[in-house]
Amino acid sequence: MAAILNHFTSNPIRPLLPLNKLKPLSSSTKTIQVTTTDSNPTNWSTINADVDARLKQALPIRDPIDVHQPMHDLVFSAPKTLVPALCTAACELVGGEHKDGVDVASALNLMLAASYTHQYLPNLLQRPNPPSFPHNIELLTGDGIYPLGFELLASPDGVGGDAERALRVILEVARAMGGQGLVEAQYMKVKRAKGELDVDCALMRMCERGEGSVYSCAAACGAIVGGACEEDVEKLRRYGFYVGMIHGLLDGVGREGDVEEEVKRLRFLALKELEGFDAEKVRAISSLVDADTTRCVQ
Amino acid sequence: MAAILNHFTSNPIRPLLPLNKLKPLSSSTKTIQVTTTDSNPTNWSTINADVDARLKQALPIRDPIDVHQPMHDLVFSAPKTLVPALCTAACELVGGEHKDGVDVASALNLMLAASYTHQYLPNLLQRPNPPSFPHNIELLTGDGIYPLGFELLASPDGVGGDAERALRVILEVARAMGGQGLVEAQYMKVKRAKGELDVDCALMRMCERGEGSVYSCAAACGAIVGGACEEDVEKLRRYGFYVGMIHGLLDGVGREGDVEEEVKRLRFLALKELEGFDAEKVRAISSLVDADTTRCVQ
Numbered sequence A, B: 001m002a003a004i005l006n007h008f009t010s011n012p013i014r015p016l017l018p019l020n021k022l023k024p025l026s027s028s029t030k031t032i033q034v035t036t037t038d039s040n041p042t043n044w045s046t047i048n049a050d051v052d053a054r055l056k057q058a059l060p061i062r063d064p065i066d067v068h069q070p071m072h073d074l075v076f077s078a079p080k081t082l083v084p085a086l087c088t089a090a091c092e093l094v095g096g097e098h099k100d101g102v103d104v105a106s107a108l109n110l111m112l113a114a115s116y117t118h119q120y121l122p123n124l125l126q127r128p129n130p131p132s133f134p135h136n137i138e139l140l141t142g143d144g145i146y147p148l149g150f151e152l153l154a155s156p157d158g159v160g161g162d163a164e165r166a167l168r169v170i171l172e173v174a175r176a177m178g179g180q181g182l183v184e185a186q187y188m189k190v191k192r193a194k195g196e197l198d199v200d201c202a203l204m205r206m207c208e209r210g211e212g213s214v215y216s217c218a219a220a221c222g223a224i225v226g227g228a229c230e231e232d233v234e235k236l237r238r239y240g241f242y243v244g245m246i247h248g249l250l251d252g253v254g255r256e257g258d259v260e261e262e263v264k265r266l267r268f269l270a271l272k273e274l275e276g277f278d279a280e281k282v283r284a285i286s287s288l289v290d291a292d293t294t295r296c297v298q
Helices: A002-006 A044-058 A065-077 A083-093 A098-119 A135-154 A163-177 A182-193 A199-225 A230-256 A260-273 A282-289 A291-297 B002-006 B044-058 B065-077 B083-093 B098-119 B135-154 B163-177 B182-193 B199-225 B230-256 B260-273 B279-289 B291-297
Strands: none
Touching: A044 A065, A044 A083, A044 A098, A044 A135, A065 A098, A065 A135, A065 B182, A083 A098, A083 A199, A083 A230, A083 A282, A098 A135, A098 A163, A098 A182, A098 A199, A098 B135, A135 A163, A135 B098, A135 B135, A135 B163, A135 B182, A163 A182, A163 A199, A163 B135, A163 B163, A182 A199, A182 B065, A182 B135, A199 A230, A230 A260, A230 A282, A260 A282, B044 B065, B044 B083, B044 B098, B044 B135, B065 B098, B065 B135, B083 B098, B083 B199, B083 B230, B083 B279, B098 B135, B098 B163, B098 B182, B098 B199, B135 B163, B163 B182, B163 B199, B182 B199, B199 B230, B230 B260, B230 B279, B260 B279
């Protein structure tokens, strides 16, 4: 566990477990079975609807239409993730307001949509359901979406009403999205697509920098806007990281090998971070370690 | 002038003067002559050196090298603009610290470098001195540079030490860089390159959303971190806008027509905004309305 915790301090890249030591799942086991938490105590689709409503407000189809229509379309066509659920649940777990969690989740969703759009532009990765815009529109609208995410976080009528908290959240988000976070993961994906990267060596790092980085940011930011103490922010950051790793591994492994033991271990570590929180409130967020939860947020 | 001021409130797009009413310059006059301010009372190249030093600190060539080396190279190969000079001069004009102006200017420089890099990716515009990286690296490193700019603004050891001011600056920067600012201007440039845009109709708007938006942001942000009152922030915002329009028009018109009268008018409006500031201090910033100043910042 020390290696994982280092991720949050000095940021060395140490795989949780070398991939070649991961035991394969039996061929009949496609998803991780969850028995210790309720499968869906919170209606995650409601949270996604709240985030979509916030984004529709932040992204009206206004002048110039040529720019804003594609921005709108690209944001709402990006795939759903657990990020909004994680962020909002962390915020509420520490006693914060639902709307603050939704605000941060909306900003994160914008940036993930921009990142998702750009990820497919080098034509090295095949985008499912590609939009009908030419590449230059995708490129520029992606560039327009990033700052809108930061604008949302800094706006005084939202999270920005508390400048100290908003600034901390902006710092967290900027780091998670940048060259030592999601951008590195995407860079690795592109290299992998070009056959320049050994997947066995790179998968753990790719997940750490991608899902690990983004999910830990989502949970920490939810905790920060919810007014958590430092200790709880760090617990939820680690919880988010483990959830991100689980989802990243299950998503990324697919055709290349399975990771049953490692996912079980991550799940155990994740749930351990929730000890000490209000038992009733913890049920919602704890369900997110369940791989099946992804089905609830589509 | 009312039309210009509206730009800062309800944001309607009203050209300062229709382009077909602009008088051509005589063929022998290539730059605007300046007689009312000293030509270079401040050594702008020193400010650019300060900004570069700050950026070298913020952008060490660290792990992963594959990501950070191109980020570093793309940032330092982007063309110089008046933005750092304008931002730092505005900060100092209102009694702020030089280092705060440099911090904001550095963040703006990062975002302009990312934006410059992406602008040439659709292959519709010809980049002078193109970097040796493939397009996918330019794309992803651009994506990594944007959040680094916001990280710089939010860092507690810099501008972020004053959360209220930092948050205002982040909001300003996010708006200037987004879909109603620089991204729209770039979108128009791409359309122009494809022959889908009438330059005569579009040039003023392109300058408003591009240089006008970015320069007004630089001056306003310099004033904000310098601790200016609201009235002075707005005066410097307008000053920056006029300076941006002058430089945008001179830069953009080149082969398509000249704009002597309009530039003279903008110059008059710009200098008017500086009335009431300390006469000695105003000399530095006022020199930026001089088109020739661009030569001082290379």
